[in-house]
Amino acid sequence: MSTIWARERAESHPKEQPKLHLKHVTRLFQTPNGPLTALDDISLNVAEGEFLCLVGPSGCGKSTLLNLMAGLDRPTEGEIWKDGERLDGPATDHIMIFQELGLFPWLTVRENVEFGLRMRGVAKPERQARAREYLRLVHLSHFERSYIHQLSGGMKQRVALARALATDPAVLLMDEPFAALDAQTRDRLHEELERIWTETRKTIVFVTHNVREAVRLGDRVVVLTFRPGRIKTALTVKLPRPRHLEDPHLALVARDLLVQLKEEISRSAKEEYRDEESG
């Protein structure tokens, strides 16, 4: 059933207005060594309800791209549109799970999850109930009163996931959210995320280093090049859902992508090496 649905979506996609529309987006950073082109002329559409995965070598601009999509940063050139409107300033319904999480150390786990709801003026009893619900989802009910520093890396990632989901965003921007998890927990959260996505039709942009994870989750996988960050390939994953990380078909798709990614990784390694030589 999910297969049919996935296909329907893929077909309806060109007709709909894209949820996110990036038009020749370039982002320059001023650095001590002169300007650095983090992203160069990125044009990309993300359809409503699409699960898009971004892969690319470290430093290619993935986090920068997510910041732009969240409206937390502005492109140096080009435009970003959401729902047919120019994105200008932070978008409240684009919730980000930051690579470094950005959980608040002065709040308890539950208060962290409540934060977005509090900013939206949700009354205390309701936001507590919602926070508890999402903490249960990520299996952290027993830690609702803990402070952030009392949690392990993986637990923190799960709190960040709960905090993002609790606001019920239209777009979920996830920056390597499962990097610190053990294989079992990650598997479970993949399933959980896929379920939430299926049920709520959220648009998800998911950054990862792990090509298999990208193929496991994404409707589409975009590979970015290294410095400047450009779109190298975009591949639509046609495997039926639910998918499994160990599925040999999945491994096959992932292998093709991995070849592409490895080219970029070795290019980035060479560049670093050259920088060291000259500097």
Added chain:
Amino acid sequence: MKKAARQLLFYLFLLLVWQLLFQRKLWPPYLFPSPTMVGEALWQGFSDRTFLVGVTISMRRIALGYGFAVVLGVVLGFLIAASDFLEATVGGLVLSLQSLPSICWLPLAILWFGLSERAILFVVVMGSLLSVTINTEVGVRHVPKLYRMAGRNLGARGFGVFAHVLFPASLPHLVVGLKQGWAFAWRSLISGEMIFVSLGLGHLLMVGRDLNDMSQVIAVMIVIMALGQLVDQLIFRGVESRIRNRWGLAREV
């Protein structure tokens, strides 16, 4: 508990040294009183209520002056941190003013306000305001950009960013400023009170001097130290350790 025992022993040792020095009769007793004489002066001062009156008056002054300095300092610190213009102008001024010992403000205060309550309050405020301001500003500047971004991403805007992100995130620094400000305020108050008949603890010190009563001078000094310590321990230690626990910062030893 072990720490308390060690402290107690240390103070007993100090008393012993003091007593021994007194018994050597190096200085006349009216210049170098014995611990018992100072103890008697303490007892005397509290039983005839002069010390209690002094403590009450001084505490009221410091509550007013320090309270005012904290509110103003925190607001000023945030404003300076929020604006590059204020940072370049007021920020620089605050830094240079901090090199002034607070007692330098007294002549000015007396000319402006006369020998009055307000002159003392002014000195207290000037003594503590700047360190509160500076530490607040540093605290806000040290808030990782990530927290601000996360707050804005989750829907905080304008004053909400300040109230729900910047302010709580800068608390560890802020408390350092409040604590330092408290110490400065206390010192400024006592110096200010020594200048004219003002009935506070500082004034009691001067009374001791005028009467050539070294025991009373030392007794008042002990009261001043004890009060300063008491507030530090009772209020600031507690707040600080709560913050440290939340943030998971290393405990201060």
